[in-house]
Amino acid sequence: MVPPRELDPASKRELMLMLQDFTTESTRYAEGVRRLHRLGHSDVHALAEIMRGQREGAPLRAGDVARRLVISASAATAVIDRLVKHGHVVRVMDSGDRREVVLNATASAAATGKAMFTAMDNELAGEFAQWDPEEIEMLRHRLPQLTEAIRRAQAAASVEESGRAE
Template identity: 30%
Template sequence: MGTTDVPDGGPEARTGLIHLLRKVSVEFGLRQAEFAAHNGMHPTDVRALICLLDAGRAGTDATAGWLGAQLGLHSAGTTAVVDRLVRLGHVTRTRDPRDGRRVLLAVEERAEELGQAFFGPFIGATDAVLRELDSRETDAVRRFLTAAHEAVRAAPGSGRAPEPP
């Protein structure tokens, strides 16, 4: 019996799930690195684009300071990432219309199209798997992934505090 086949959900089953989550994380990191290399970016640039896309979906104003905090970078490192993404045509800087002192960052449509072309098949395949689950199962997956994210984020040595609810 494999570690994920233990019927009682005991320690072996939990360890198996943790190892599966690690496999997914490693594989996704490899795909991100492949996307970065294929598009003349650093892997941190891809992380920055993901943060900026998430900010756009959430309606969060993304400034360089905000992005640096998300990435765990100091201001010079953040500036280098933003400059690279602007130079590649993936991100724009615009003055905040409500506060002209602030500069907002946004992902260009071209970058979204590149991401969709590369990651779209993965996203589609994952969506197909999720469509096979009922609402209780998707709720359990959501709870697990949310808690796992918080556990990793708040782990000693991560340098990051848990996100507020």
């Protein structure tokens, strides 16, 4: 393993600004397409989490959605109710515990997601097609690390914020 090294302040700032630009543009894209499809901000995030749970074989419950979106239980229920009303999610009895209800995304959710993100997927795929396999592999390796760093930062910021509230 390579020992950690300090990045010079100018390079660090440049990288942080580049990442900020990328996330800002990604957010603008997502906000624009979600409005076209008449979905709320939390609706899109809830759907993404529900679909991730399904892909990973760990279906979510309403409480899981609330925790992952950092919203109240009542707000999560309202989001889920809207998604059910629009046909994007169904509530299903958990086969392992019939007292529990899990959330499943429908074919409608998948079709809407595809409609929303095909343009972005195509553009990014066009960029990736110009990269060397080593660059793709580096991105595949590093993006999850950057994502986990953001999760740790979120947890740290939440701890700091909860300390201020006391």
